[in-house]
Amino acid sequence: MNHPLNRLVECVVLGAGGHSLSVIDAILGGDRLRPVAIVDQREETWGTFVLGVPGIGNDEQLVRLRQRGVTSFVNGIGSSRSTALRKRLFLGAQSSGFSSESVIHPSSIVSTSAHCGVGAQLMARSVVGPNARLAENVLVNTGAIVEHDCRIGAHTHLASGVVLAGGVTVGQDVHVGAGAIVIQGICIGERAVIAAGAVVVHDVAADEVVMGVPAKKSRSVAA
Incomplete structure (x- = not known):
């Protein structure tokens, strides 16, 4: 607007x-x-x-x-x-x-080729790389990095210090905990929860909770 x-x-x-x-x-x-x-x-x-x-x-x-x-x-x-x-x-x-x-902190870095949807929030020192696509109401919290060609679904929260390598796809309604790392090309399903500090090296299904290094399924969200 x-x-x-x-x-x-x-x-x-x-x-x-x-x-x-x-x-x-x-x-x-x-x-x-x-x-x-x-x-x-x-x-x-x-x-x-x-x-x-x-x-x-x-x-x-x-x-x-x-x-x-x-x-x-x-x-x-x-x-x-x-x-x-x-x-x-x-x-x-x-x-x-x-x-x-939308709220974009003055210290955030956003590529001119990135797209941020309605209501997106990019907090202090966050980075959104080339060709990244953020849907509505996405929160990229303090110091989080969304690398090139990532796709982030609506209402997802990338907590402080999260790193998404290139080409990661994250579904809607996902919570990625503080300091988690997701390697390149990974897909994370809707409503999944990635625990703080996890290192995700395999795809995560919808409604799964994963934690650890490397990240493994702990339970389902409904459990």
């Missing part, structure tokens, strides 16, 4: 947890968005502030924000295993008529 260069776009941040701090920090380092409020279901976050941005209440406040002319949102939810909540909030805000804004 293109915005006038002389006007910051007001947005609401969904969620007041740890990831919201990183997201707001990235926004404040840029020159495109202005976070005006945070909504969160937890009462203890109401009336608090994250880097000066107020927590104003739960999702019911979205109606009031729209009446004020705020029609954009940023996803402030990360994931530690399941990306379901992050996905649900993203789709829910869209269905309520809000537009998702």
Whole structure:
């Protein structure tokens, strides 16, 4: 979405947890968005502030924000295993008529031939290489590297320090834990979970949880 260069776009941040701090920090380092409020279901976050941005209440406040002319949102939810909540909030805000804004930290490096979908988030010192394709609501967290020709499905979270070598395909709703490494050409199925520090040298099926060096199946997501 293109915005006038002389006007910051007001947005609401969904969620007041740890990831919201990183997201707001990235926004404040840029020159495109202005976070005006945070909504969160937890009462203890109401009336608090994250880097000066107020927590104003739960999702019911979205109606009031729209009446004020705020029609954009940023996803402030990360994931530690399941990306379901992050996905649900993203789709829910869209269905309520809000537009998702991408967040690209000023220190991130993005190839001019890469494509980042709606609502993608590239955090500090992340790298997205040539011809990489990121679908909507993908989170590439601090210091993560997505090499050339990778394909990342919607709502997937690549946690801090993840390295995807060239040509890796990751399905939607996948969580790749901090510091995990995936060698070139590997395919990871939908809803899979890659444990922190794992080294993935074989394809991972949908709904599998893998861990270790080299990574091996531990269980299924539903187990």
